[in-house]
Amino acid sequence: MLRKLGFLTIGLFDPDDPAAGHAATLDVIALGERLGFDSAWVRHRHLQHGISSPLTVLAAASQRTSRIELGTAVMPLGWENPLRLAEDLATVDLLSGGRLNPGISVGPPMHYDRVRGALYPDTADAEDFSYGRVERLLSFVRGEPASDFEGVEGFEVFSRRVEPHSPGLQHRMWYGGGSLRSAQWAGEHRMNLLTSSVVKAEDADDPAPDFAAIQLSHVRAFRAAHPDGERARVSQGLVVVPTDSASAAQREKYAEYAAKRLPRTATPQGPGRLLFAPDLVGPAEQIAERLHAHAAYREIDEVAFALPFTFEHADYVQILTDIAERLGPALGWSPAATPAPASQDEIA
Numbered sequence: 241m242l243r244k245l246g247f248l249t250i251g252l253f254d255p256d257d258p259a260a261g262h263a264a265t266l267d268v269i270a271l272g273e274r275l276g277f278d279s280a281w282v283r284h285r286h287l288q289h290g291i292s293s294p295l296t297v298l299a300a301a302s303q304r305t306s307r308i309e310l311g312t313a314v315m316p317l318g319w320e321n322p323l324r325l326a327e328d329l330a331t332v333d334l335l336s337g338g339r340l341n342p343g344i345s346v347g348p349p350m351h352y353d354r355v356r357g358a359l360y361p362d363t364a365d366a367e368d369f370s371y372g373r374v375e376r377l378l379s380f381v382r383g384e385p386a387s388d389f390e391g392v393e394g395f396e397v398f399s400r401r402v403e404p405h406s407p408g409l410q411h412r413m414w415y416g417g418g419s420l421r422s423a424q425w426a427g428e429h430r431m432n433l434l435t436s437s438v439v440k441a442e443d444a445d446d447p448a449p450d451f452a453a454i455q456l457s458h459v460r461a462f463r464a465a466h467p468d469g470e471r472a473r474v475s476q477g478l479v480v481v482p483t484d485s486a487s488a489a490q491r492e493k494y495a496e497y498a499a500k501r502l503p504r505t506a507t508p509q510g511p512g513r514l515l516f517a518p519d520l521v522g523p524a525e526q527i528a529e530r531l532h533a534h535a536a537y538r539e540i541d542e543v544a545f546a547l548p549f550t551f552e553h554a555d556y557v558q559i560l561t562d563i564a565e566r567l568g569p570a571l572g573w574s575p576a577a578t579p580a581p582a583s584q585d586e587i588a
Contacts (some may be wrong), residue, residue: 241572244542245278247272247560248477250549258289262297262551266433267448269301271557274307276575279309279341281477281544286319287355290567295328302336305578311341312555313434313477313544315371316415318349319359326380326402333406334391343414343434346374371425373507374415378429409480414475418514423458427465432473435459435536437517437546441508451517476537478544479519482527482562490555494521497548524566531571 249268269280272570280301282294291297298310310332317325333340348369349355356364380386385400392398415426416434420442426433435458441449459474466472481498483491484561498519505518520527531537545563547556 242541242543243573244475245563245573245575246277246281246309246311246475246544247563248281248283248546249429249556250283250547251297252549253289255289261289262291264366265291265297266304267553268556268560269310270304271560272564273289273305275560276391276568276577277308277560277564278542278576279311279544281311281313281341281343284312286349290532295332296334297339299332299335302332302339306337307339309339309341310336310341311414311544313436314343314345314414316345316347317377317435318347318352318367318369320377322373322377323380323386323402326386326436327404329381330402330404330409333409333412334404338406338408340409341412341414341432342409343416343481344374344377345416346371361409361564369558371429375429375568378410378413379433381413384511385409395549417458417462420458420461423462426464427462427472430467432475433459433462434475434477434544435540437479437519439515441513444513449515451505451515452535452537454515455517456539459536459539473542475538476540476543477546478517478543480527480529480563480567481519481521481548481559482524482567482568483522484524484562485524486558486562490558492553494548499523499549503529517548524562524570527567528570 249265251261251265265282272280282291282297284291284294286292294315296311301310303457329340329342346369349359349380360367379457380402383401386402387400389398390400414432414434415422416424416436418436418438419427423433435455437453439454439458443449461468462474463472481494483494486494498521501519503517508515520530547559568575
């Protein structure tokens with residue numbers, strides 16, 4: 241039975257009118273809450289026409305919603321200073337009432353050779369893009385010392401730890417991993433695990449790697465390494481597009497989108513041997529059947545289905561509505577109740 245249902249959006253915008261795209265993303269998140277979704281997640285894109293500042297967007301979303309959890313999937317730490325990021329995470333978590341779910345990953349920034357001079361002009365060769373960068377962030381989120389000074393100077397009070405501090409945030413830190421090593425590492429460090437529609441097919445001798453089997457191995461390795469064992473949280477993020485209420489034109493567009501992406505699912509791609517899952521497009525009942533047959537899905541009770549990158553706002557409204565009203569119930573999920581708006585008397 242599906243316990244938590246979420247969705248993930250990239251938040252695309254027109255470079256000539258970026259405000260409209262960001263406003264549309266906020267509208268989608270607010271719609272998700274009204275439909276009863278448990279969580280809404282945003283992607284992270286630098287030097288592209290997608291959300292480059294997810295925490296800023298989620299801070300705004302926190303003031304337009306009251307219940308839905310807000311997550312990042314994922315923030316690449318290579319672009320971030322862990323101490324400063326810890327301050328922002330705690331601030332947004334407090335503004336949201338404890339609803340933030342930060343998803344992070346490690347590794348050098350994409351196209352690092354092209355951006356290193358702008359990003360780290362003086363320290364590019366010294367930056368640490370290993371798991372150690374995550375450990376620094378986790379320590380600051382937990383409230384461990386970031387300074388060796390605490391006290392009063394004149395009228396100013398200084399703390400050893402990052403301020404503000406949000407105590408519950410440490411339990412809502414997620415790692416976005418697509419390899420066996422990253423899944424094990426996340427478990428060992430008491431994080432939650434975000435899986436997606438991409439895994440590494442690390443066995444070069446396997447002539448026909450199976451996506452679901454590989455993802456299942458990651459889930460099991462993560463939970464075997466995590467102190468919480470089978471209770472450790474895992475979320476799955478496949479691309480899912482139900483078509484029940486779609487128009488004929490929308491169905492044709494969705495089918496073409498999935499068909500163009502299907503060839504990359506046949507064999508591992510590139511030197512990293514990335515293996516992609518097929519997009520799930522069709523009536524909700526058929527998608528539910530395919531999910532129930534998915535080896536990894538059968539061991540996961542929360543999802544954050546990814547919305548396709550390049551669709552229109554009306555398409556996202558239709559897809560989200562069908563996920564909430566048709567696919568979710570077919571998976572055994574029940575929508576969360578959204579608190580009614582306060583009356584004028586209550587506001588007064």
